Amino acid sequence: xxxxxxxxxxxxxxxxxxxxxxxxxxxxxxxxxxxxxxxxxxxxxxxxxxxxxxxxxxxxxxxxxxxxxxxxxxxxxxxxxxxxxxxxxxxxxxxxxxxxxxxxxxxxxxxxxxxxxxxxxxxxxxxxxxxxxxxxxxxxxxxxxxxxxxxxxxxxxxxxxxxxxxxxx
Amino acid sequence: xxxxxxxxxxxxxxxxxxxxxxxxxxxxxxxxxxxxxxxxxxxxxxxxxxxxxxxxxxxxxxxxxxxxxxxxxxxxxxxxxxxxxxxxxxxxxxxxxxxxxxxxxxxxxxxxxxxxxxxxxxxxxxxxxxxxxxxxxxxxxxxxxxxxxxxxxxxxxxxxxxxxxxxxxxxxxxxxxxxxxxxxxxxxxxxxxxxxxxxxxxxxxxxxxxxxxxxxxxxxxxxxxxxxxxxxxxxxxxxxxxxxxxxxxxxxxxxxxxxxxxxxxxxxxxxxxxxxxxxxxxxxxxxxxxxxxxxxxxxxxxxxxxxxxxxxxxxxxxxxxxxxxxxxxxxxxxxxxxxxxxxxxxxxxxxxxxxxxxxxxxxxxxxxxxxxxxxxxxxxxxxxxxxxxxxxxxxxxxxxxx
Numbered sequence: 001x002x003x004x005x006x007x008x009x010x011x012x013x014x015x016x017x018x019x020x021x022x023x024x025x026x027x028x029x030x031x032x033x034x035x036x037x038x039x040x041x042x043x044x045x046x047x048x049x050x051x052x053x054x055x056x057x058x059x060x061x062x063x064x065x066x067x068x069x070x071x072x073x074x075x076x077x078x079x080x081x082x083x084x085x086x087x088x089x090x091x092x093x094x095x096x097x098x099x100x101x102x103x104x105x106x107x108x109x110x111x112x113x114x115x116x117x118x119x120x121x122x123x124x125x126x127x128x129x130x131x132x133x134x135x136x137x138x139x140x141x142x143x144x145x146x147x148x149x150x151x152x153x154x155x156x157x158x159x160x161x162x163x164x165x166x167x168x169x
Numbered sequence: 170x171x172x173x174x175x176x177x178x179x180x181x182x183x184x185x186x187x188x189x190x191x192x193x194x195x196x197x198x199x200x201x202x203x204x205x206x207x208x209x210x211x212x213x214x215x216x217x218x219x220x221x222x223x224x225x226x227x228x229x230x231x232x233x234x235x236x237x238x239x240x241x242x243x244x245x246x247x248x249x250x251x252x253x254x255x256x257x258x259x260x261x262x263x264x265x266x267x268x269x270x271x272x273x274x275x276x277x278x279x280x281x282x283x284x285x286x287x288x289x290x291x292x293x294x295x296x297x298x299x300x301x302x303x304x305x306x307x308x309x310x311x312x313x314x315x316x317x318x319x320x321x322x323x324x325x326x327x328x329x330x331x332x333x334x335x336x337x338x339x340x341x342x343x344x345x346x347x348x349x350x351x352x353x354x355x356x357x358x359x360x361x362x363x364x365x366x367x368x369x370x371x372x373x374x375x376x377x378x379x380x381x382x383x384x385x386x387x388x389x390x391x392x393x394x395x396x397x398x399x400x401x402x403x404x405x406x407x408x409x410x411x412x413x414x415x416x417x418x419x420x421x422x423x424x425x426x427x428x429x430x431x432x433x434x435x436x437x438x439x440x441x442x443x444x445x446x447x448x449x450x451x452x453x454x455x456x457x458x459x460x461x462x463x464x465x466x467x468x469x470x471x472x473x474x475x476x477x478x479x480x481x482x483x484x485x486x487x488x489x490x491x492x493x494x495x496x497x498x499x500x501x502x503x504x505x506x507x508x509x510x511x512x513x514x515x516x517x518x519x520x521x522x523x524x525x526x527x528x529x530x531x532x533x534x535x536x537x538x539x540x541x542x543x544x545x546x547x548x549x550x551x552x553x554x555x556x557x558x559x560x561x562x563x564x565x566x567x568x569x570x571x
Contacts, residue, residue, distance in 0.1 A: 044518045048397040076516050076524035100516045128194045
């Protein structure tokens with residue numbers, strides 16, 4: 001896991017942090033998963049379909065995260081991330097923003113976020129090039145056999161200051 | 170600046186455009202490049218068996234210049250680096266002899282495995298000749314092709330067999346074509362290989378490029394927009410395309426890419442059943458590749474007849490004006506650039522298959538970097554035959570999965 005905890009210092013006022021989410025390896029697992037998953041049939045408005053493995057608990061975790069973050073899809077799934085997973089994850093009808101990026105996503109995330117604080121959660125596979133020492137936000141990498149759920153809620157409690165005993169600064 | 174004036178200012182112009190460039194990790198093939206090292210874990214076709222003769226032939230493969238020849242005595246095909254280890258003269262000018270090739274400069278002779286057999290100017294014809302070795306690569310011949318392995322010797326896998334070519338029915342012929350079947354252009358394709366390979370997982374371009382733009386290049390059925398199911402397989406990515414032909418019939422067309430560079434594309438002219446042909450997209454370097462295609466058919470001219478036409482004319486006879494009015498795969502893919510600026514792509518709904526290939530490529534890079542075998546490597550002789558699922562299937566609507 002790569003962490004830059006300076007993000008917390010940038011969280012200010014009533015501006016909610018952005019949570020930049022990859023899809024493959026994060027929401028949809030492709031390989032032998034090491035936690036319980038459900039096979040889901042997802043489709044992009046009928047143009048194409050895929051069977052993907054979604055870890056049990058992803059829907060609930062996403063719902064919790066929306067209480068503290070504004071979620072942005074950052075994935076080659078593009079606009080279809082919201083379309084395809086709306087039913088599986090119980091997503092709101094109004095799609096979340098998306099950045100259609102597959103590899104080396106950092107510069108697009110930085111441009112999109114501007115001065116807003118952000119956390120980026122993704123499969124390490126997306127980093128074809130190494131990340132800079134200070135990505136100007138918090139970068140979390142999942143185990144692609146466990147996805148977002150595999151990070152554990154404790155990580156998010158820390159990041160959202162829901163746990164007042166934790167001081168990441 | 171006033172608000173009214175700001176509203177009049179153009180946005181989105183090309184001024185100050187800063188392209189992000191290619192995904193070099195995936196596109197480049199030379200020694201030491203990420204995907205170049207993946208490619209070097211597999212066997213690749215370097216030419217037709219008939220290309221190896223007693224006349225040395227220049228070959229470029231994965232960014233390396235090589236010399237292909239066949240010894241006179243026992244007909245062993247050989248692939249050596251061209252630069253003679255003595256003082257660098259090219260073996261392209263060498264003479265092929267019974268057991269190897271003789272350099273034109275000082276006559277050193279090298280076997281197909283690079284051993285120096287003779288140094289005629291040296292005392293005793295080279296008392297220390299066993300101390301030098303001309304760099305070489307192992308070859309095998311199968312299906313009318315010569316295959317080379319250019320990777321770490323200790324990791325050399327088995328050369329796979331493919332089920333369409335293992336039991337050839339009576340009256341059918343095994344045939345090889347290196348003239349760019351599926352490339353839609355010349356035999357030597359002059360752009361990055363990945364632009365062609367990933368096109369295999371893009372069935373949505375067919376009704377546009379090959380029908381709406383250029384007339385019906387294949388068949389009327391192929392001009393229909395498909396619904397597609399994508400899936401990863403153990404050795405690549407598969408797309409299953411459904412085209413509703415009428416109330417009772419659906420065309421179920423299955424295409425595959427298999428790692429590291431194989432295209433399983435059934436005839437776009439819709440021969441029914443499991444495909445009878447497989448293609449290998451073989452990079453010469455980063456901006457040149459060839460397509461080697463093997464097929465089984467009753468018609469010995471099957472592969473040459475497969476080439477699409479543009480307004481009824483073969484690609485090679487088109488004028489510049491016709492190329493522009495009736496573009497095909499070559500025009501589309503070549504115009505993406507010598508090496509496409511993938512990082513500037515705006516991946517959309519129709520690019521799911523392309524994205525899946527790129528992701529699986531990145532996985533193979535990681536696997537090789539970690540010392541593991543990439544997808545599709547075969548080491549067990551009992552598993553050496555690869556099953557192909559690609560094909561064209563006419564099915565009743567009720568069983569198509571629509």
